[in-house]
Amino acid sequence: MNTWKNNLRDIEPYVPGEQSKESDIVKINANENPYPPSPMAVKALREFGAESLRFYPSADATPLKEALAEHYGVGVENVFLGNGSDDVIALSFQAFFNSEKPIAYPDITYSFYPVWCRLLKIPYKTYPLTDSFRINVEDYKEENGGVIIPNPNAPTSICEGEEFVRRLMDYNTDSVVIIDEAYVDFGGYSSVKLTKEYENLLVTGTFSKSRSLAGMRIGFAIGSRTLISVLEAVKNSYNSYTVDSLSIAMGIASVKDDEYFRETINKVINTRERVTNEMRALGFTVLDSSANFIFATHESVSAKEIFEYLKTKKVFIRYFNLPRIDNYLRISIGTDGEMDRFLTELKNYLKEKKK
Amino acid sequence: MNTWKNNLRDIEPYVPGEQSKESDIVKINANENPYPPSPMAVKALREFGAESLRFYPSADATPLKEALAEHYGVGVENVFLGNGSDDVIALSFQAFFNSEKPIAYPDITYSFYPVWCRLLKIPYKTYPLTDSFRINVEDYKEENGGVIIPNPNAPTSICEGEEFVRRLMDYNTDSVVIIDEAYVDFGGYSSVKLTKEYENLLVTGTFSKSRSLAGMRIGFAIGSRTLISVLEAVKNSYNSYTVDSLSIAMGIASVKDDEYFRETINKVINTRERVTNEMRALGFTVLDSSANFIFATHESVSAKEIFEYLKTKKVFIRYFNLPRIDNYLRISIGTDGEMDRFLTELKNYLKEKKK
Numbered sequence: 001m002n003t004w005k006n007n008l009r010d011i012e013p014y015v016p017g018e019q020s021k022e023s024d025i026v027k028i029n030a031n032e033n034p035y036p037p038s039p040m041a042v043k044a045l046r047e048f049g050a051e052s053l054r055f056y057p058s059a060d061a062t063p064l065k066e067a068l069a070e071h072y073g074v075g076v077e078n079v080f081l082g083n084g085s086d087d088v089i090a091l092s093f094q095a096f097f098n099s100e101k102p103i104a105y106p107d108i109t110y111s112f113y114p115v116w117c118r119l120l121k122i123p124y125k126t127y128p129l130t131d132s133f134r135i136n137v138e139d140y141k142e143e144n145g146g147v148i149i150p151n152p153n154a155p156t157s158i159c160e161g162e163e164f165v166r167r168l169m170d171y172n173t174d175s176v177v178i179i180d181e182a183y184v185d186f187g188g189y190s191s192v193k194l195t196k197e198y199e200n201l202l203v204t205g206t207f208s209k210s211r212s213l214a215g216m217r218i219g220f221a222i223g224s225r226t227l228i229s230v231l232e233a234v235k236n237s238y239n240s241y242t243v244d245s246l247s248i249a250m251g252i253a254s255v256k257d258d259e260y261f262r263e264t265i266n267k268v269i270n271t272r273e274r275v276t277n278e279m280r281a282l283g284f285t286v287l288d289s290s291a292n293f294i295f296a297t298h299e300s301v302s303a304k305e306i307f308e309y310l311k312t313k314k315v316f317i318r319y320f321n322l323p324r325i326d327n328y329l330r331i332s333i334g335t336d337g338e339m340d341r342f343l344t345e346l347k348n349y350l351k352e353k354k355k
Numbered sequence: 356m357n358t359w360k361n362n363l364r365d366i367e368p369y370v371p372g373e374q375s376k377e378s379d380i381v382k383i384n385a386n387e388n389p390y391p392p393s394p395m396a397v398k399a400l401r402e403f404g405a406e407s408l409r410f411y412p413s414a415d416a417t418p419l420k421e422a423l424a425e426h427y428g429v430g431v432e433n434v435f436l437g438n439g440s441d442d443v444i445a446l447s448f449q450a451f452f453n454s455e456k457p458i459a460y461p462d463i464t465y466s467f468y469p470v471w472c473r474l475l476k477i478p479y480k481t482y483p484l485t486d487s488f489r490i491n492v493e494d495y496k497e498e499n500g501g502v503i504i505p506n507p508n509a510p511t512s513i514c515e516g517e518e519f520v521r522r523l524m525d526y527n528t529d530s531v532v533i534i535d536e537a538y539v540d541f542g543g544y545s546s547v548k549l550t551k552e553y554e555n556l557l558v559t560g561t562f563s564k565s566r567s568l569a570g571m572r573i574g575f576a577i578g579s580r581t582l583i584s585v586l587e588a589v590k591n592s593y594n595s596y597t598v599d600s601l602s603i604a605m606g607i608a609s610v611k612d613d614e615y616f617r618e619t620i621n622k623v624i625n626t627r628e629r630v631t632n633e634m635r636a637l638g639f640t641v642l643d644s645s646a647n648f649i650f651a652t653h654e655s656v657s658a659k660e661i662f663e664y665l666k667t668k669k670v671f672i673r674y675f676n677l678p679r680i681d682n683y684l685r686i687s688i689g690t691d692g693e694m695d696r697f698l699t700e701l702k703n704y705l706k707e708k709k710k
Contacts, residue, residue: 005581007500007531045403099361214410225669237474239438241441241572
């Protein structure tokens with residue numbers, strides 16, 4: 001009979017950006033950092049006592065929580081850790097979004113949110129960004145089962161400020177609000193200090209962008225003791241040991257090396273500003289970015305065609321074939337050398353098109 | 356009003372064994388391997404190009420799947436990877452246990468199963484082990500929404516053979532059957548080759564015990580293309596990058612170093628047989644173990660008291676205050692030196708009790 005097939009989960013997963021292993025490519029399609037991890041983190045890797053890997057990692061990874069608590073000026077009981085911020089957000093959905101009411105988020109945003117809602121059977125409602133891709137905070141007055149806002153938003157790159165977040169919190173005293181700050185270190189406004197005022201505010205972050213440790217899978221959340229303790233209980237009902245021993249060691253070293261952190265962030269920001277200006281001079285509308293990527297559209301040339309052309313030149317950027325943004329390109333900020341190659345190929349293409 | 360607190364998840368998490376960081380301790384309470392990871396895995400760690408950690412890991416980790424496929428004589432499309440076998444099993448519950456009928460497992464078993472059922476709202480029914488702690492396969496004739504059996508079972512250490520698994524599969528043609536083989540490498544019967552015959556059989560495994568890589572979080576599953584593809588879709592709806600880049604590199608090196616693997620397993624088995632014999636001579640009933648731990652009870656001395664006494668001597672074993680097994684001890688197999696200290700302290704205690 002084989003009726004077991006009836007109970008298999010039928011689900012449409014998230015599709016990540018293409019990963020190419022070719023050499024001589026410019027890979028600016030996954031919002032990765034062009035600079036290596038902190039030399040202190042690399043030293044922690046080199047000096048790690050490998051024989052201790054026979055033991056399970058620390059289930060609560062306290063030393064890494066302590067390092068983050070110090071960095072952010074919060075208590076260790078206000079810090080949660082996970083296997084990348086995707087894991088942290090997926091656990092947060094399970095911890096906080098248990099109402100019958102739909103959760104609220106923007107129509108243009110991180111494409112994993114609807115995927116998690118489908119997986120976890122959480123109802124959701126999206127609210128359209130304005131024509132200039134801003135979030136209208138008044139939309140979030142409507143009753144909901146929770147709110148999640150990426151700030152800076154992705155793929156728009158735009159960051160909202162303190163007034164926006166305070167109004168969002170004032171409108172949402174009856175549900176948990178998650179601010180997903182994956183990109184905030186590149187010059188955005190962080191709501192971390194507001195977690196001390198609003199007990200229902202959770203801020204999530206990642207080591208994958210500003211700390212160049214995407215390969216090690218480290219994500220975190222900061223919030224009130226109430227929120228963090230519920231998150232810990234859910235996590236310990238799923239998997240006690242989500243962050244491995246080497247990630248803990250490298251994570252601590254990275255957080256402690258604040259000088260390198262600031263230095264690489266500044267390099268990315270400077271490159272971003274230069275590329276933004278050059279692209280605007282080429283006729284692109286480039287949104288004001290507070291992230292390590294830019295979101296741009298050209299007045300007369302198709303985004304999809306640019307994306308396809310650059311691919312043939314081994315320059316990989318990201319294109320989303322989605323309503324409202326199907327004439328936009330998302331370009332991660334690489335090294336100056338990588339961005340020069342991107343700009344050169346882009347100029348070549350525009351020149352050809354003009355002929 | 357703060358009604359947001361009404362929608363927080365209220366859940367009782369799994370409580371792992373105690374972790375002590377004291378020196379001079381004998382830690383035989385978490386079924387960890389007493390020997391370090393393969394020197395080849397350590398070499399892979401030492402030589403890893405740390406600058407590449409700025410990139411996300413390979414989402415499908417194909418090279419590690421290929422190594423496992425070769426080791427087990429299956430296709431790469433029959434292998435699934437996760438962040439430890441807890442992650443693999445939690446994802447499997449979501450992938451396969453979507454019936455309204457309860458899933459079936461033994462009353463004495465890995466204590467995470469009911470925790471996952473509560474988290475994921477999966478109904479379950481437990482079937483009592485026999486008085487000699489064996490699984491009665493006839494129990495699993497009853498209609499169910501899925502079956503999960505650890506083989507060897509934990510904490511009993513007993514492994515069932517091929518006939519048991521074939522009958523289990525014959526009785527369960529309408530649901531997915533998971534065999535959790537976390538401990539199988541220490542001399543148990545593996546059902547991996549049966550996955551070629553039974554399309555609804557999934558076998559899970561881990562690098563945490565026999566491969567001494569608990570600190571790196573690597574788990575896997577082997578099954579039909581149908582089961583693995585559903586599992587992949589669920590995983591990619593949760594977190595695309597669960598296994599980090601260093602775990603992939605060390606995992607591959609470990610699988611390829613078959614000589615070291617067999618050598619350490621044989622050492623653990625030899626120590627286990629010696630300790631079993633010595634404990635039996637001391638008046639213990641020790642179940643026949645196919646795992647890297649033993650499960651034992653004494654004819655006249657309380658298990659709880661032995662556990663408490665050994666703790667004062669810095670020898671940490673595991674005691675479960677649970678129905679039917681509250682006079683049993685679970686002792687992980689350490690090095691010969693560690694087990695000698697365990698046996699010495701145990702003999703001291705028994706001598707004192709006799710006075």
